[in-house]
Amino acid sequence: MTETPLRVMVVDDHPMWREGVARDLTEEGFDVVATADGCASAAARAAAVRPDVVLMDMQMPDGSGAVATAKVLEAHPTARVLVLSASDERDDVLEAIKAGALGYLVKSAQRSELVAAVRATGDGQAVFTPGLAGLVLGEYRRIARSPAPDTPTLTQREIEVLRHVAKGLSSRQIATRLEISPRTVENHVGAALRKLQLGNRVELARYAIEHGLDEEQ
The missing domain is CATH 1.10.10.10 (Winged helix-like DNA-binding domain superfamily/Winged helix DNA-binding domain)
Structure with missing residues (x-):
């Protein structure tokens, strides 16, 4: 019996990057069910197509990736959000996780790392670019x-x-x-x-x- 591919939505305000990531994931066997370019469109499409994994940028024209994450999870609570961002700033990472993101990957990651991270996120695992996991755990322990x-x-x-x-x-x-x-x-x-x-x-x-x-x- 063939395993059902993970349903993925890609959220990024840069069209070339967004479509490139969507194409890469499709080639790797994922079912890219939607793309979005902002907070509002991400929430609306998540509610409509109900993806398993949402790949989320941190910078968008109508709000941050943290805001978009919260909106997506409000619209589709069982989605698993993996941030894919150019920023590895502490505040961005913590805001994303506190909003409900399961993991955080920087855009310098290799394609193989991204593919593995999306699969792990679909399995409910927390995935972080090396060095960021300790930052998040340390902050949660502090508070x-x-x-x-x-x-x-x-x-x-x-x-x-x-x-x-x-x-x-x-x-x-x-x-x-x-x-x-x-x-x-x-x-x-x-x-x-x-x-x-x-x-x-x-x-x-x-x-x-x-x-x-x-x-x-």
Whole structure:
């Protein structure tokens, strides 16, 4: 049975770059379902075509990539946003992640790196240009606060699973590390989502990072 290709939308205000990236991804087997050149058009098209992955620039005429990311996720909450930007400035990276982006890649990346990053993002993994992941984790740890007293209690196994989710590992990889079945991993993920009232693995990973659960105890 042929695997369904990832549905991708490319958002960038530069036509040549936008179409070039879309062409490259199509040649690599992705289904590029839409392109957009700004915040408003990105949100509208995401709602219409419901892509799996949104490749997002940080500079657009009607707002930043962070604003566009928030708008896209409001219109299509299950989308996974990967920023592809010329900027590796700290503020741009943090704004994008806080808006809901799953990863951040600079435009100097090789085509093979971009292809791998899009595939990983589609699998729910956080992908960063080398050096940026530490910046993001460091910032979340700096602002991390203790859970409120009424925060639901997670089991030790759920915390172990969350720790690996925060590192971007797939259910199969987590299962191998913890010597349990992938189905059991998914059961723990589902239980944590219900307890914490979160919508998906991206939010779960962010929760784990914010509360320091991604660090080895």
